[in-house]
Amino acid sequence: MKPSDRPDSTVAEIIACHECDTLNRVPELAPGKKAQCSCCGFVLSHNPRGGLDRPISLYLSALILLVLANIFPFLTLEIQGREEMTTIIGASLALYNAGMGELAVVVMITSILAPALLIISSLYVLLSVRYRLGFPAARSTLSWISQLKPWGMLDVFMLGVLVAFVKLGNMATMHIGISLYAFCGLILVSAAAASAFEPHLLWDKLGFPKGRRDAG
Ligand SMILES: [Zn+2]
Structure with missing residues (x-):
């Protein structure tokens, strides 16, 4: 070694x-x-093998997938010749406009805000330690990451989408958008990144x- x-x-x-x-x-x-x-x-x-480079590359991939998942259409519904296209943010806004404000906030937090904050915070600490950049508040950010993890529920959101697929399958024609593929990739990459993220190594490096x- x-x-x-x-x-x-x-x-x-x-x-x-x-x-x-x-x-x-x-x-x-x-x-x-x-x-x-x-x-x-x-x-x-x-x-873990690969030290900090592995989680850094995985979280960078997750960040790219998160951006793709939010800028491209998630799903296009075609009902009686009429097409409705939606994004993840658009789905939250639709819930809000339908009078389900609390649910819209929960969807927004668990499927967009918490995953985004988790990815960015993890990269912040990892890059600070890996390249000795000495970013301010790296220790408190690392401590905050463990509290943020339970709020990221990408898989629950995906489960809801699958249920919608089954329920609406007979009523409308559905076209899957790039965002949905990116979202599936994001779930897998996020799980791999979380598994490669070892807080004890970072605590040691941060002293x-x-x-x-x-x-x-
Ligand atoms: Zn024990």
Whole structure:
């Protein structure tokens, strides 16, 4: 293993298990290795192969797909010769205009705003650490990312679209837009990016105090 592949930390650290609260001493991990809780087996930390370059490339891809998903038509409905085209933002506005303001806000937050903030915040921290750019508030942004994750519900939105497909299938002709393909890609790439994003590596690089983290 090359020294450059290693995280900056050179000593074992104590991590509290997120599942059972057991304190575990976790040594420096080689690339591709993971540390599990000695009591319940929960993965406390892992050092993914490819270091920070992998999550950076995945989040950049996700950002491009998110832009594509929002600027191109999502779906075109054809009913009795009349065509209705919509975008994701257009769907939220349609809900609002139909008197479902609360639902419109939820759709807007969970399918556009939260994923966009999550992608941009993650890139902000990753690029700051990877290229030693020293962006301000990188630590608080990293802390904020874990609170933002539950609000991203791209898959739930997709489930709703699939239900609409089934319900409207007999009533109208539907044409899938570029946005829908981009959205499907976004779900897959976002999942891969989240899996490659290892907060413990970033905490180490940003120099948080040792022994005061848990494995969330
Ligand atoms: Zn445990």
